[in-house]
Amino acid sequence: GAGVSQSPSNKVTEKGKDVELRCDPISGHTALYWYRQSLGQGLEFLIYFQGNSAPDKSGLPSDRFSAERTGGSVSTLTIQRTQQEDSAVYLCASSTLTATDTQYFGPGTRLTVL
Amino acid sequence: GQNIDQPTEMTATEGAIVQINCTYQTSGFNGLFWYQQHAGEAPTFLSYNVLDGLEEKGRFSSFLSRSKGYSYLLLKELQMKDSASYLCAVAHLLGGYNKLIFGAGTRLAVHP
Numbered sequence: 001g002a003g004v005s006q007s008p009s010n011k012v013t014e015k016g017k018d019v020e021l022r023c024d025p026i027s028g029h030t031a032l033y034w035y036r037q038s039l040g041q042g043l044e045f046l047i048y049f050q051g052n053s054a055p056d057k058s059g060l061p062s063d064r065f066s067a068e069r070t071g072g073s074v075s076t077l078t079i080q081r082t083q084q085e086d087s088a089v090y091l092c093a094s095s096t097l098t099a100t101d102t103q104y105f106g107p108g109t110r111l112t113v114l
Numbered sequence: 115g116q117n118i119d120q121p122t123e124m125t126a127t128e129g130a131i132v133q134i135n136c137t138y139q140t141s142g143f144n145g146l147f148w149y150q151q152h153a154g155e156a157p158t159f160l161s162y163n164v165l166d167g168l169e170e171k172g173r174f175s176s177f178l179s180r181s182k183g184y185s186y187l188l189l190k191e192l193q194m195k196d197s198a199s200y201l202c203a204v205a206h207l208l209g210g211y212n213k214l215i216f217g218a219g220t221r222l223a224v225h226p
Binding site for chain 2: 004031033035040041042043044045048050056091095097100101102103104105106107108
């Protein structure tokens with residue numbers, strides 16, 4: 001079946017502009033996660049959604065970052081007033097919350113802030 | 115706090131065996147994942163260990179010792195396509211879900 005999809009695959013923006021990144025999780029997966037991966041670094045947790053529960057936003061680095069998940073499926077990560085340090089690959093993952101709770105990742109959006 | 119350590123880089127020869135180690139310190143441990151990530155691509159799931167011991171899956175095996183906070187990924191009969199980064203991630207049970215804490219990854223280069 002279809003995996004996690006993300007769009008756009010690449011985004012180049014100017015400092016100070018807002019950007020929106022989209023994630024379509026695997027159908028039937030109730031949990032959705034956003035991560036950020038800077039060049040040569042590990043994955044940094046940003047936010048977690050599960051059903052109708054309040055999201056875990058503990059990883060969002062500043063109030064310029066926000067995310068929403070509509071209808072328990074598609075999610076959008078918004079970065080306002082982008083800064084050069086926001087340049088990274090933004091990865092989305094989804095899971096079914098079984099005992100293993102394996103997360104399956106999308107291909108990511110490479111964001112470059114000039 | 116959470117701390118995951120793994121070597122930054124390793125090299126190995128095609129056909130050989132390589133072991134990638136991962137040590138961790140965490141509370142609420144709920145398992146350890148290994149992911150493979152080729153350059154420019156998404157991480158893909160390799161293995162999950164929650165109990166002590168060795169899990170074998172084809173050419174790849176993963177080991178866990180919870181008392182030592184230690185895991186390793188063993189790759190046998192290395193192929194050129196195994197050149198990738200290998201990410202160790204510890205699952206930290208938080209509010210009913212597995213919050214994954216990732217190490218920085220080990221970049222493996224396989225040479226002919």
